[in-house]
Amino acid sequence: MAVIRRKNVKKGLSFTLMSVGASGLGKSTFINALCESAVFDKKDYSNPEQAAVEKTVEITPITVDLEEDGIKLSLTIIDTPGFGDNINNERCFNDILNYIEAQYDYVVSEESRIRRNPKYQDNRVHACIYFIPPTGHALRELDIEFMRRLGSRVNVIPVIAKADSLSPAELVDFKKRVMEDIEYYKIPIYNFPYDDEIDDDETIEENNELRALLPFAVVGSDDEVIINGRRVRCRQYPWGVVEIDNVKHCDFSKLRYMLLSSHLQDLKEITHDILYEQYRTEKLSREGVVDLDSDLPENRLKEEQLRREEERLRERELKVRAELTARQNELLAKEEALKNLEAKLSSQNNINN
Numbered sequence: 001m002a003v004i005r006r007k008n009v010k011k012g013l014s015f016t017l018m019s020v021g022a023s024g025l026g027k028s029t030f031i032n033a034l035c036e037s038a039v040f041d042k043k044d045y046s047n048p049e050q051a052a053v054e055k056t057v058e059i060t061p062i063t064v065d066l067e068e069d070g071i072k073l074s075l076t077i078i079d080t081p082g083f084g085d086n087i088n089n090e091r092c093f094n095d096i097l098n099y100i101e102a103q104y105d106y107v108v109s110e111e112s113r114i115r116r117n118p119k120y121q122d123n124r125v126h127a128c129i130y131f132i133p134p135t136g137h138a139l140r141e142l143d144i145e146f147m148r149r150l151g152s153r154v155n156v157i158p159v160i161a162k163a164d165s166l167s168p169a170e171l172v173d174f175k176k177r178v179m180e181d182i183e184y185y186k187i188p189i190y191n192f193p194y195d196d197e198i199d200d201d202e203t204i205e206e207n208n209e210l211r212a213l214l215p216f217a218v219v220g221s222d223d224e225v226i227i228n229g230r231r232v233r234c235r236q237y238p239w240g241v242v243e244i245d246n247v248k249h250c251d252f253s254k255l256r257y258m259l260l261s262s263h264l265q266d267l268k269e270i271t272h273d274i275l276y277e278q279y280r281t282e283k284l285s286r287e288g289v290v291d292l293d294s295d296l297p298e299n300r301l302k303e304e305q306l307r308r309e310e311e312r313l314r315e316r317e318l319k320v321r322a323e324l325t326a327r328q329n330e331l332l333a334k335e336e337a338l339k340n341l342e343a344k345l346s347s348q349n350n351i352n353n
């Protein structure tokens with residue numbers, strides 16, 4: 001994970017976040033809590049007809065200026081239409097994917113221009129919060145399909161929506177089952193990657209801690225109350241209050257911090273270095289463009305040969321090490337047997353004398 005670079009601090013940072021999930025799961029409420037302001041108006045669900053009309057129906061980017069730890073951040077939020085009400089969600093899914101790919105297309109075409117457009121703006125989506133309904137069972141087919149297809153284009157961060165609907169024990173079980181499904185169906189999510197050899201211990205520990213929280217359990221609210229003189233965003237129930245920033249109540253504050261501060265740069269780098277590069281390669285090869293440097297068949301062959309040679313050497317090393325250990329153990333056993341024999345002989349000599 002990269003630390004926010006100094007040179008970017010003065011200029012301020014930009015980050016683009018998308019929220020995806022079924023209708024009514026609290027996506028707009030989550031965004032309002034993330035930005036600590038009413039980015040999206042509170043919808044009126046009291047009238048069923050009105051509720052149907054007021055749903056988010058199109059992909060709408062909104063930019064909000066924030067300040068995190070003294071650093072200016074221009075956060076673009078992309079709220080997507082809630083799905084799940086439709087019998088066929090294919091169109092809604094294609095709209096979301098087309099939006100993500102259109103931003104990549106724009107960068108591909110800008111990179112190939114001789115004269116750069118001074119007004120060029122990079123609108124690539126750096127992270128996508130995927131809202132999982134709090135069913136308490138396992139992932140639904142729809143969630144598996146959506147996350148799997150989105151994951152090859154964007155950093156997908158799965159969250160359990162409306163986590164206050166589950167008891168602590170149910171939440172632990174549900175998180176476990178969701179992660180089992182993610183692993184089983186090989187869903188490519190952002191799982192806080194690190195490199196043992198490059199990253200320091202602190203980064204590795206932090207990433208492991210965040211990985212253990214996946215999928216993040218979030219609670220959202222537009223309401224604030226004063227608790228012990230502090231203004232707190234929370235959900236109030238007859239039996240108590242769920243504070244959305246309280247780590248004992250949900251993972252919202254940890255998710256917010258990683259998104260807007262600690263992992264912001266890493267998410268941007270993965271978007272540019274891996275996801276965009278992959279898209280660009282696929283697009284250019286579809287269009288019949290050949291990369292003269294790295295994509296030549298003989299280069300790929302050499303790389304493959306080197307990889308196999310390395311693997312062969314690694315296997316050989318492991319084998320030699322295993323043989324050495326076995327011989328050492330044999331030697332130790334023989335020494336032990338010799339010692340026992342000597343002890344026996346000397347005690348027999350003592351008796352004879």
Ligand SMILES: Nc1nc2c(ncn2[C@@H]2O[C@H](COP(=O)(O)OP(=O)(O)OP(=O)(O)O)[C@@H](O)[C@H]2O)c(=O)[nH]1
Pocket residue numbers: 022023024025026027028029030043045054055056080081082083161162163164165218219220221235
């Ligand atoms: N219990 C509970 N309710 C929530 C939570 N977050 C939001 N809600 C409520 O759920 C309802 C829907 O929230 P929205 O934020 O409008 O949901 P949405 O996903 O943006 O909905 P669409 O625009 O239809 O896609 C509102 O009444 C919210 O107050 C939560 O964490 N827990």
